[in-house]
Amino acid sequence: MTVVPGTPPVLGVIGGSGVYEIDGLVNRRWVRVDSPFGEPSDELLMGELDGQKLVFLPRHGRGHRIPPSEINFRANIDALKRAGVTEILSVSAVGSLRAHLPPGTFVVADQFIDRTFAREKSFFGTGMVAHVALGHPVCGRMGDAIRQSLEALAIPHQRGGTYLVMEGPQFSTVAESNLYRSWGCDVIGMTNMPEAKLAREAELCYATVAMVTDYDCWHPDHDHVTVDAIIKVLVENAAKARALVTDLAPRLRHRDACCRQGCHTALDNALITAPEKRDPALLAKLDAVAGRVLGPRG
Ligand SMILES: CSC[C@H]1O[C@H](OP(=O)(O)O)[C@H](O)[C@@H]1O
Numbered sequence: 001m002t003v004v005p006g007t008p009p010v011l012g013v014i015g016g017s018g019v020y021e022i023d024g025l026v027n028r029r030w031v032r033v034d035s036p037f038g039e040p041s042d043e044l045l046m047g048e049l050d051g052q053k054l055v056f057l058p059r060h061g062r063g064h065r066i067p068p069s070e071i072n073f074r075a076n077i078d079a080l081k082r083a084g085v086t087e088i089l090s091v092s093a094v095g096s097l098r099a100h101l102p103p104g105t106f107v108v109a110d111q112f113i114d115r116t117f118a119r120e121k122s123f124f125g126t127g128m129v130a131h132v133a134l135g136h137p138v139c140g141r142m143g144d145a146i147r148q149s150l151e152a153l154a155i156p157h158q159r160g161g162t163y164l165v166m167e168g169p170q171f172s173t174v175a176e177s178n179l180y181r182s183w184g185c186d187v188i189g190m191t192n193m194p195e196a197k198l199a200r201e202a203e204l205c206y207a208t209v210a211m212v213t214d215y216d217c218w219h220p221d222h223d224h225v226t227v228d229a230i231i232k233v234l235v236e237n238a239a240k241a242r243a244l245v246t247d248l249a250p251r252l253r254h255r256d257a258c259c260r261q262g263c264h265t266a267l268d269n270a271l272i273t274a275p276e277k278r279d280p281a282l283l284a285k286l287d288a289v290a291g292r293v294l295g296p297r298g
C-alpha cells in the first residue's frame with residue numbers, strides 16, 4: 001500500500017520473545033498472508049485497538065518455533081506491507097551491556113550495529129539494485145510517541161541507545177561482550193537486523209523497544225546468560241509491553257501526511273538500475289515493497 005497524505009496509519013507490531021499475542025483487540029482474526037519472498041513467521045493477527053487498526057506478527061511464530069537465523073525477515077516485512085501496515089513497532093528481548101540498564105529497563109534504541117552474517121538483508125538484488133539511506137535507522141516520530149507512553153506508564157526506560165545484533169543462537173562470550181561494550185553498545189539481541197533495514201527498504205516507519213531481560217555475560221555477577229533466568233524477567237516485561245501497545249496505538253492515530261523523517265519515501269532516490277536492465281521477475285516480487293516507485297507491476 002502506498003502511503004499518501006491522509007492515509008490513516010496502520011500499526012504493525014512485531015512481537016519478540018515472550019510476546020505472542022496482543023490484548024484487547026476487537027474484530028480480531030488470524031489471517032494468512034502469502035509473500036513472494038517465502039513463508040512469514042506465522043499468520044497475521046488483525047484487529048482494532050481503541051479505533052486504531054493493528055496488525056500483529058509473532059517474530060518467532062506462536063510457540064516460539066523459529067530461531068533468529070531462520071526467521072524469514074523479508075517475508076515478514078513484505079507480508080506486513082501487503083496487510084496495509086504503515087508503521088512498525090518492534091518489541092524485543094535484549095541483554096544489557098551497561099550497568100545503568102538493569103533487567104526491566106526498556107530502551108528505545110536508535111542505532112544498530114549489525115554483526116549478523118547468515119541472513120537475506122535486502123529485497124533488491126541483481127536486476128533491480130537499490131541503496132536506501134540508513135544513517136537514522138529508526139523513526140524519531142514514533143520514538144517520541146513511545147517515550148510519552150513509557151512515561152505515562154512509569155516504565156523505567158532510556159530514550160536512545162545502540163543495539164548490537166549478533167547472529168546467535170548461542171549467547172556471547174565474555175570477550176565478545178566486552179568488545180561490544182568498548183564499541184559503545186548499550187544492549188544486545190539477535191533479531192533487529194536485517195528487520196530494520198528491510199522496513200526502510202519497504203518504506204515503513206520502524207521503531208524498536210528493547211526490553212532488558214539480563215545483564216549479558218560481561219557482568220561480574222552474571223557469568224552465564226540462561227534462558228531460564230531470561231524467561232522470568234521476560235514474562236514481567238511482556239505484560240508491560242502489552243500495556244505499552246495499548247497506550248501507544250491511539251498516540252499514533254493522527255498523521256496527516258507521510259512521515260516527516262522520510263520513512264515513507266525512502267526509495268525516492270535509491271534505485272540505480274537502468275530501466276531497460278531491470279529483471280521483470282524481480283520487479284514482480286517487489287510489487288508491495290516498491291510499488292509506489294516502480295508501479296504495481298514494476
Ligand atoms: C529468549 S532469549 C534470546 C532471544 O530473545 C530475543 O528475541 P526477540 O528479539 O525476538 O525478542 C533475542 O534476540 C533472541 O532471539
Ligand SMILES: Nc1ncnc2[nH]cnc12
Binds near residue numbers: 217
Ligand atoms: N544476553 C543476550 N544476548 C543476546 N540476545 C539476548 N536476548 C535476551 N538477552 C540476550
